[in-house]
Amino acid sequence: MDRKIAVLGDIHANLDALEVVLADARAQNVNEFICTGDVVGYNACPNECCKLVRELGCAVVQGNHDHYCAFEESLEDFHHLAAAVVAWTRRQLSSDNAAWLRSLPYTAMVKGIQVVHSTLDMPEHWGYVFESVEAEPSFSYQKTQACFHGHTHVPVVFEHQFGTVGRLEPGTIELRLGRKYFVNVGSVGQPRDGDPRACYCIYEPSKHLLEYRRLEYDVAAAQARIREAGLPDHLADRLARGR
Ligand SMILES: [Fe+2]
Numbered sequence: 467m468d469r470k471i472a473v474l475g476d477i478h479a480n481l482d483a484l485e486v487v488l489a490d491a492r493a494q495n496v497n498e499f500i501c502t503g504d505v506v507g508y509n510a511c512p513n514e515c516c517k518l519v520r521e522l523g524c525a526v527v528q529g530n531h532d533h534y535c536a537f538e539e540s541l542e543d544f545h546h547l548a549a550a551v552v553a554w555t556r557r558q559l560s561s562d563n564a565a566w567l568r569s570l571p572y573t574a575m576v577k578g579i580q581v582v583h584s585t586l587d588m589p590e591h592w593g594y595v596f597e598s599v600e601a602e603p604s605f606s607y608q609k610t611q612a613c614f615h616g617h618t619h620v621p622v623v624f625e626h627q628f629g630t631v632g633r634l635e636p637g638t639i640e641l642r643l644g645r646k647y648f649v650n651v652g653s654v655g656q657p658r659d660g661d662p663r664a665c666y667c668i669y670e671p672s673k674h675l676l677e678y679r680r681l682e683y684d685v686a687a688a689q690a691r692i693r694e695a696g697l698p699d700h701l702a703d704r705l706a707r708g709r
Pocket residue numbers: 476478504529531617618619
């Protein structure tokens with residue numbers, strides 16, 4: 467059977483968005499999942515989202531928020547609002563889900579597809595890749611045609627050919643032979659590209675096809691959960707803006 471893979475990440479404990487994405491992926495007859503990390507943080511349903519992702523039984527890499535929330539490290543250097551969310555999430559997470567998050571690798575190879583949350587050159591440093599120049603070092607470590615990542619919450623594809631890196635805007639993209647693609651799958655639970663809809667990708671390796679999908683979900687419900695939990699208001703506000 468040809469692989470049809472849903473690649474999703476930066477879920478950030480947004481259950482309302484995750485449920486819509488998983489339902490859409492199943493309606494698209496996806497037969498495999500890959501998760502680029504940051505299952506928790508920012509939103510109000512960390513355990514529920516861990517449960518759904520764990521039930522997928524798929525490859526999952528560790529995101530920076532997964533790391534902060536699952537390891538009892540100092541939050542001294544954090545912005546006070548970020549520290550508040552991490553501390554809240556630590557209190558919520560079951561010991562089993564925290565142990566699962568701690569066990570996640572920084573990178574994964576999934577039958578010829580590389581996966582990382584941030585960058586391939588220094589995955590544990592959580593560098594951000596917004597521009598082509600920032601994507602360049604990862605290509606030195608990219609052994610496969612496609613590598614999926616997240617972290618910025620901005621969907622974009624970096625294309626490497628003859629030593630230069632270009633940018634492709636999200637849509638339906640054909641992967642060409644001899645080129646490599648460092649694909650940011652966008653964010654399920656807290657998009658930051660100005661479009662509040664949940665974002666993920668479907669990748670069909672045998673067809674060399676990558677398709678970005680954007681989905682409306684119940685933003686008001688996710689906002690209500692944030693407010694009920696006593697998490698910072700701006701986390702609820704930004705969901706509606708997609709910033
Ligand atoms: Fe994230």
